[in-house]
Amino acid sequence: MKNCIGKDLSKIPMPVNFSEPLSMLQRLTEDYEYADILDIAAKMGDPCEQLAYVAAFTISAYSTTSDRTGKPFNPLLGETYECDRRDDLGWRAINEQVSHHPPMVAQYCEGKQWNCWQEFTMSTKFRGKYLQVIPLGMAHVEFTNSGNRYSWRKVTTTVHNIIVGKLWVDQHGDMEIIGKGKAAGIKCHLKYIPYSYFTRDSQRRVKGVVMDKSGKVKWIVNGTWDQQVEIAKVTGNTGTPSNPIYETGASIVAWKRRPPPEDCEKFYNFTLLAAQLNEPEPGVAPTDSRLRPDQRLMEEGEWDKANQEKLRLEEKQRAARRQKESEAELAAAEGRPYDSYKPIWFEQTKEDNSDVVHHVYKGTYWNCKEKQDWSMCPDIF
Template sequence: MKGWQYRWFVLDESSGILSYFTSKEKMMRGARRGCVRLKGAVIGIDDEDDSTFTITVDQKTFHFQARDADEREKWIQGLENAILRHSHSQKKQEVKSVPTAADFDRKLSETDAYLQLLIGQVQTLETRIDACEDVSAKEKYSVLKVTAEAMIEAIKHAIVMLQIAKESLKGPVMNGTMHEAVLTTGDDNSNSTSTTVPETSYSSSEDEDFFDAEDFKSTPKTSPDKSTSSSLVTTPSPDGEEEEKRDPPQIIASEDDYFDELYDERDDEGLGSLESHGSIIAHLLSQVRIGMDLTKVVLPTFILERRSLLEMYADFFAHPDLFIKIPDMDTPAERMIQLVRWYMSAFHAGRNSDVAKKPYNPILGETFCCHWSMPDWPKTTDLADDGPVPWSSKENLAFIAEQVSHHPPISAFYAEHYNKRISLDGYIWTKSKFLGLSIGVHMIGQAVVSLIDHDEEYVITFPNGYGRSILTVPWVELGGKVTITCAKTGFSANIDFHTKPFYGGKKHQVTGNVYSPTDKKNAILTFTGEWNGVMYAKHSSGRNEAFVDTKKMAIVKKRVKPLDTQAEFESRKLWEQVTRNLKQKNVEVATEFKHKLEHRQRTEAKERKEKGLKWETKQFHEVGEHWVYDRPLLKRLGKGTPTRTPTDTL
């Protein structure tokens, strides 16, 4: 496909036709290039993009990009008016048919599209209210805002009721394609006038390259250009597309490791479909509002993953060999590329399942400690007893995490390899929001990687996470822009985690570029692929390589102390009864233990407040807006303390 094409558009509301032209002169003559018949059309938007939108009608999807959010809003408003006018005029003539599972899926998608549009409009309205100085105008805007918020709640409940109604269908419920029909292109009607209403929408002439639905069905793997480039006309991809079944990764354990039945035995943690829990989910969603912070919302126990969020952060180092190789690189460029290679390997191991499940919210003061050892690493009995994990050696990669704040929920974590003289000091504040059919988790924070022998520090940010399809079979995707910068060398990396477009596109896509300090336009390395699959890189020299292949990389098992030797507030010990009962499918008992932990936390917080006491952290302290480890390797070696570079968080 050729990408975006500039076109002149004319919306004829009386005839319900959106015509487009290749030039202003042809528009004046009425020689249109194509048109979109708006009767029965559906408008779609993407919550990650404020300028693009789609119109789906007549088994075609047309993609548009406005100059900015305001222009998109004006176009969508005009288009919706035309769609409403012409769709209602034909309502009595439509033949009623029995709704199918595909009809339900389509209606859910349509409803969510309108929901996201309305959310964006309310946000724009809030900005205008804040900027408005006219008191009377401000009151009018406020009335509109209240009405719109009430409509949002109505749409949200409509989504819930549609999903519950879906359960009444007998037989399997599948997430199929939005439209099964084959895309057909009309003849070139460039001499048509914009007032002529065609039988169906058509687009451009035969000499332009389009993505045909038949090609999509017969070609399971398309080229990178076809799957990622933007065009004026495409067909929607299946919203419930089946992903390739992933084999369990190979696990590498240390020779002296032990077997923990609660964590080492891999079993099916899948939720199946949340439709079986329809009444619970419906009740939960009835308690939340669009855009609401979910920090204080108690989620049902059956959607929990059997581990703490602190332990999930440890899985950033599931490939410790890539991390400790960073200081071994000879040049600043090689060190930056190796750091990016490790960073892109860090996310797939954090998901034990393709189904989205939520780790336990850590209790204030909770800690998690572990270390990694590779079979080919040097063996030593020399312990790093002044480090974060006193029982690990100086040839191990040691990790510690602590929940340093409850409101807001902030987790701090630190890792180091003593003999390689490399460390990472970071923190993440998770801010969750309800988005209708999705839950968004903003990962606010940063990490600093210190290469002590090179006197270099690399500041890293994190992508946002999204739990999609929360009413059916939820799945996780990452989205947002990430930066990695080194102030000393000037090398930097920009990484984009792409969320799946509303129509078409693939899941889990990521692209990235690494830049030298002297040229911020031409990258020394570019890569693209799936963050939980294979990523391919191209160097400025022309060399190509498989940059990261998570499907073939073995995960190195972290070494954790046995439960009977752990302290009360270590993660696995603290959540032992919840984990054990979830594993045994005793959800009610697991819920009771979970409630006891949460109740104790609230009681202790109330007592501290009444006594005027402040919570004292164990291993980390706050420096400005950042959280840092008390005894970093840099400080213990007498090299000073790490510097903190302020960064814009996502």
């Protein structure tokens, strides 16, 4: 580990012993554990109140990190993960690893009255005692009945005691949730307060405000990212512009964490949803994370075999990349165009008036699943 200090850990192969038997694609699907908050938000006529519920949803995505210290498996290029929970939870998601260097996941999730999509990429800083994960991609939600759209970027995650002691995780930094479309102009500012030995306040605290188009505070958001979040409507301000003291109506519990399953410490501190994510399912794409052999062997306790499979898969991926690079060099030497890697289920596009590349879901995955037509899927396992 000491040889890794100062390096980007996403490029360093790790044995499965550091991991939990889920891939990053599956871990990101856990963001929707409390998607019922978005169902409530969809019914709100006031965009500021709606944004307060969206803020609670973004905070809920961190609830499982308080006692989960296992590293998810790095997905292979072209790896996918689908999760269709429309029958019981009302949503379905499709994820794809669209880039390997830098590692990037594109995700699209459909609810009853909302659609969510995100690109997750990150930079890591390993400093010996702690590891910092800084997310770089953006997440978005759009409510189909109103056209209100909101965008945000996740905050920094720090894993402490990497070398010695018990691992523990903290979230810290500022998050801006920006209204777009019909909600343009309103925003929410959330502050994740870092852990401190010297505070009398509760740890893992998050506090924030929702502001209307004129910058006036309309809602207060308060809580902890591992337990619950309350929202309250502002009714007045008895302070000064530089030191406001807000009066609020009754607090509403916008999100409360469900208690974890009994004995969950025996299975990586998984929630019920997390434990269900790797359940084998017929009819999924051949690139689905559940079919990944090293991850499956690890789940079954075959650690040595899992590490051997992991090395085989990584070497197979490197060989495929070398082949692509030699094909590109040959095409350049012969002066003909060469198509670089293109994702299967997402399309690379540039944002209006900028060079920022983002990935848009093509909308074809579920139709192909219905027909069981996986002819376009690469052989990655």
